[in-house]
Amino acid sequence: MNRLLAVLLVLLTMTSVCVRAEDDDGGEGTISFVDAAQADSFVSGGAPASVEPFAPDDLEKIILGSDDRVKVKKPKEYPYSAIAYMVVKGSCKCNWTCTGFMVTKNTLLTAAHCMVCTKHGKWAKNITFYFGYKSKKNYRYRYKSRWQAWAGTTFPEHRYTSSDDWAVVKLDKNVGDKTGWFGMRFCTDSELLGNSFCIAGFSGEAKLRYVWGTVTDVWEKQIGYDIDTLPGDSGSPVFDDNYYAVGIETNSSDTANFGQRLRDEIRQVMVKNGLL
Ligand SMILES: [Zn+2]
Known part of the structure; x- marks a missing residue:
């Protein structure tokens, strides 16, 4: 995929960059960069299947x-309760919104790219995570305390790259005890190809929507699926009908969406940092 196309693709899913500033800032946190070579060197013993x-x-x-039907009628109930509407403020003072989802209690x-300002290349500084979100005054749970994140890429030279577009975020509280969490499956090619998965996320107007798609392409790090309409935002879970996530929505074109595969590289980051 050439660079211009890649940039165009991400722009299609990025929403609400530089929205109005929040009245109060979300919780502060720090982000570390994890490269693939580093993740590959982790000891795999003890990592759950x-x-x-x-x-x-x-x-x-x-x-x-x-x-x-694409609009989620009960966003406060499980598994939608485990999906976060993220209001993010970068160190450059830009604001943007994204989606994330719980996979363990914390x-x-x-x-x-949900953790970086794509305009200035600056990392997220403050984030408020709303779970079961209907509006700023109507949600199930709001988290605005400290967090720590590990990201698969720093997007060098402000250039979008979809292959390592994932981030693991550790919250300081066991939010998952209140919101629930998705399971995780680290699938083989054949477990993904041709199978149907649900994607649910917050679209530009902050409404939670879902849509089903069939996985049509599998690469080492990514999956492609054909869906008619976009459910929403980057960072949404790609999950099966038993509430197991298999991927993270990242970018899209008019006819296909692309996501990160949940894979050993990501699992190892969680194991190494005591999250699994
Ligand atoms: Zn910025």
Whole structure:
């Protein structure tokens, strides 16, 4: 894929860059860069083959329909409760919004470009995570304390690269006990290709939408799936009907979407930092 096309693709999914500043800032955090070589050198012993999903007892567990309705009617119930609407402020003072999702009691996954201002190449500084979000005054849970993140790329020279567009975010509190979390499956090619997955995320107007798509392409680090309409934003979970995430939505074209595969590189970062 040439560079111009790659830039165009990410622009299609990036929403609400430089929205109005929040009244108060979200929690502060720091970001470390993890390159593939570093992740490959991690010891793989002790890494789980998969992670089980979790739904708190007080949440209704929504059976995932396969119809084409795209607006989520009950964003406060599981598994949608585990999806975060992220309001981000960069160290350059720009604001933008994104999607992320819980995968353990204190770990959230998102796209790396959700953690950086693509205009200035500056990292996120403050983030507010809204779970079960309907509006700024109507949500299930809001997290605005400290966080720590590890990202797969620094986007050198402000150039978008989709191949390592992932980030692991550790929250200082066990938010997942309240929101639930998605399981994780680290799939083989054949477990992905031709199979149907759901993608749910916050679109530009901050509404949670979902859509189903079939995986049509599999690469070492990425998956491609054909869907008719965009559900929303970068950093959304790509998950199956048993609430296991298999990917992270990153960028799109008119006819296809692309995501990160949940893979050993990402799992190792979580193991090394005590998150799995
Ligand atoms: Zn900026």
